[in-house]
Amino acid sequence: MTMKKTCMDCGDSIIGRSDKKFCNDFCRNNYHNRFSGQRNAMMRYINAKLRRNRHILYQMVQCELVDVSRSELNDTGFDWQFFTEEHVQKQAVRRFIYDFGLEYSGKSDQFRIISREYQSPREFHLRRMLAAEEAGHEIPV
Numbered sequence: 001m002t003m004k005k006t007c008m009d010c011g012d013s014i015i016g017r018s019d020k021k022f023c024n025d026f027c028r029n030n031y032h033n034r035f036s037g038q039r040n041a042m043m044r045y046i047n048a049k050l051r052r053n054r055h056i057l058y059q060m061v062q063c064e065l066v067d068v069s070r071s072e073l074n075d076t077g078f079d080w081q082f083f084t085e086e087h088v089q090k091q092a093v094r095r096f097i098y099d100f101g102l103e104y105s106g107k108s109d110q111f112r113i114i115s116r117e118y119q120s121p122r123e124f125h126l127r128r129m130l131a132a133e134e135a136g137h138e139i140p141v
């Protein structure tokens with residue numbers, strides 16, 4: 001029995017080697033570009049959602065808002081499905097969107113906006129050196 005092979009891109013029947021998946025390089029490139037295009041669009045969508053959520057928290061901090069309710073966040077268009085990290089502790093859940101986050105107890109609909117400062121590798125190294133110097137230790141390389 002012979003299987004009729006068809007191109008994964010255009011669907012035409014393929015003549016030639018049995019392991020061929022495309023009729024030619026054009027179809028091969030077209031096929032791969034289409035999938036990477038979809039993948040990129042999906043990543044752009046997620047990144048935009050994260051940036052938007054972070055921006056909402058950033059703006060609230062700028063307005064010196066610390067405690068916000070679920071409905072206040074909903075009104076801004078905050079999308080609860082998108083966050084970068086979640087830390088669950090006994091008393092509280094912390095969800096971060098990059099450097100800003102929300103802390104909540106789980107019982108109430110009140111949230112506290114928290115922020116985290118990231119250290120650059122250089123800053124981290126300098127702090128380590130200063131700490132070692134103060135402690136009278138050999139300076140780490």
Ligand SMILES: [Zn+2]
Nearest residue numbers: 007010023027
């Ligand atoms: Zn083809």
